[in-house]
Amino acid sequence: MKYNTVRKQELLALFSANPDKAYSVEDILALLVDMSQSTLYRLVASLHEEGYLRKVETENRATCYQYRDKENCSGHMHIRCRGCGQVEHLDEKTSEIIRNLVSNDSGFSTLSSTMLDGLCASCREDK
Amino acid sequence: MKYNTVRKQELLALFSANPDKAYSVEDILALLVDMSQSTLYRLVASLHEEGYLRKVETENRATCYQYRDKENCSGHMHIRCRGCGQVEHLDEKTSEIIRNLVSNDSGFSTLSSTMLDGLCASCREDK
DNA sequence: CTAGTTGCAAAGAGTTTGCATGGCG
């Protein structure tokens, strides 16, 4: 992506306007109807490489992508509620401690993009 | 899977003999050469549903599966290498500390099934 | 014997690629 093209801007506009949504290629095609499929695949791949998009694994086969707000996303991990889907971030200090714990225990380095699974307070009460 | 067939036993034998490895369908076909592909897909799907196998998503497109040792899988979290798909477990003490950290920070309770994302030592060197 | 399982081949879904055309800088 060396040129700043219309297609790229359209796509970034869509993602950044809906930072909480994760779109599959099919989803996007339905919204940006005149964009070709192959261009779209190529664009999400480069935007992902460039760090604009986060890859999201869903239960279906298709890969989804979500806007990655760079300020909101650097040093800390996230936790997603299995009940309602809401995502919170942990603060950097906590994330750092977890990274060290994991490294000492397993020798793995943890990615700061890690998404933990959990239950928020209100979903916990529902059970 | 209502019958206890030869194919099923062959497959479980392979997985349980190598509990640290995650196999794709292609990998298994190379080892169990006379098993048909479609049977294999059907088998891993049911063994996964029945809880014998864990699904592991790797960087390649193909889904991998790994033996899930039921005793080894209760109170602790796991970490999966983004590079090679290998899964390690954290010990219970570490997992407990992480659960508390997360709870204090965010108010969420973390599931013990949580799968952290990371990079193992050798995949880290490859980069 | 009967219902569940297997193998084969073909279909399906998601993604990638080759090539000619068009557009950014």
Added chain:
DNA sequence: CGCCATGCAAACTCTTTGCAACTAG
């Protein structure tokens, strides 16, 4: 003008499915 991006269609990979033959219980 040169190089990169785009669109189209075809190719590719991984997975699922229909159906007939087989096998466990």
